[in-house]
Amino acid sequence: xxxxxxxxxxxxxxxxxxxxxxxxYSYGATPYLFWYVQSPGQGLQLLLKYFSGDTLVQGIKGFExxxxxxxxxxNLRKPSVHWSDAAEYFCAVSGAGKSTFGDGTTLTVKx
Amino acid sequence: xxxxxxxxxxxVMGMTNKKSLKCEQHMxxxxxxxxxxxxxxxxxLMFVYSYEKLSINESVPSRFSPECPNSSLLNxxxxxxxxxxxxLYLCASSQLDLTGISGNTxxxxxxxxxxxx
Numbered sequence: 181x182x183x184x185x186x187x188x189x190x191x192x193x194x195x196x197x198x199x200x201x202x203x204x205y206s207y208g209a210t211p212y213l214f215w216y217v218q219s220p221g222q223g224l225q226l227l228l229k230y231f232s233g234d235t236l237v238q239g240i241k242g243f244e245x246x247x248x249x250x251x252x253x254x255n256l257r258k259p260s261v262h263w264s265d266a267a268e269y270f271c272a273v274s275g276a277g278k279s280t281f282g283d284g285t286t287l288t289v290k291x
Numbered sequence: 292x293x294x295x296x297x298x299x300x301x302x303v304m305g306m307t308n309k310k311s312l313k314c315e316q317h318m319x320x321x322x323x324x325x326x327x328x329x330x331x332x333x334x335x336l337m338f339v340y341s342y343e344k345l346s347i348n349e350s351v352p353s354r355f356s357p358e359c360p361n362s363s364l365l366n367x368x369x370x371x372x373x374x375x376x377x378x379l380y381l382c383a384s385s386q387l388d389l390t391g392i393s394g395n396t397x398x399x400x401x402x403x404x405x406x407x408x
Contacts, residue, residue, distance in 0.1 A: 214396070223297075223381060223401035224334070270333055272397075278347065279397055281333035 314382030
């Protein structure tokens with residue numbers, strides 16, 4: 181069975197600081213991995229995805245993520261956070277016709 | 292065009308009402324999904340349609356009835372709902388590979404906010 185763990189329920193960073201959101205997955209085969217962002221009152225927006233190839237993936241809004249098979253991780257990073265990045269972030273693994281989401285990490289950005 | 296369109300955006304219904312949520316995509320995707328999301332929680336899969344046929348039903352109560360009239364449309368018919376069914380309902384779609392298994396990107400709509408009174 182596939183599963184996703186996001187260890188940090190809530191993270192607060194100052195505007196302009198760097199950000200890393202953690203994601204650990206469990207999947208029996210090569211995983212398809214995703215990061216989504218959800219602003220309050222909105223649907224889910226895809227930030228980036230990993231299927232294969234280069235383990236450092238670039239996404240929208242200046243985000244990137246690195247796939248580390250040895251650590252079963254797919255952490256999301258941004259070098260400089262903007263106030264508009266405050267939102268809920270979900271990591272997901274997909275396979276066998278289903279997607280499984282982590283519980284999410286709430287990002288608060290301090291001025 | 293990477294868009295999944297859902298209507299209505301907001302719906303308030305009584306427990307004896309019958310209503311429907313609608314979803315449309317024109318990306319040629321052959322898998323479509325309904326998810327339910329409660330506040331501060333991840334989306335929970337409800338149904339998956341593959342090639343217009345129901346392939347996954349995650350033990351959803353029968354008061355939720357999905358329908359896939361064609362490859363672009365997905366409906367969720369609602370009847371005799373309970374207040375605890377109030378949530379954001381997300382529609383999504385994705386391509387399918389040749390085995391019918393989807394590891395492809397899932398594109399979500401903005402969702403329909405449902406309130407049951």
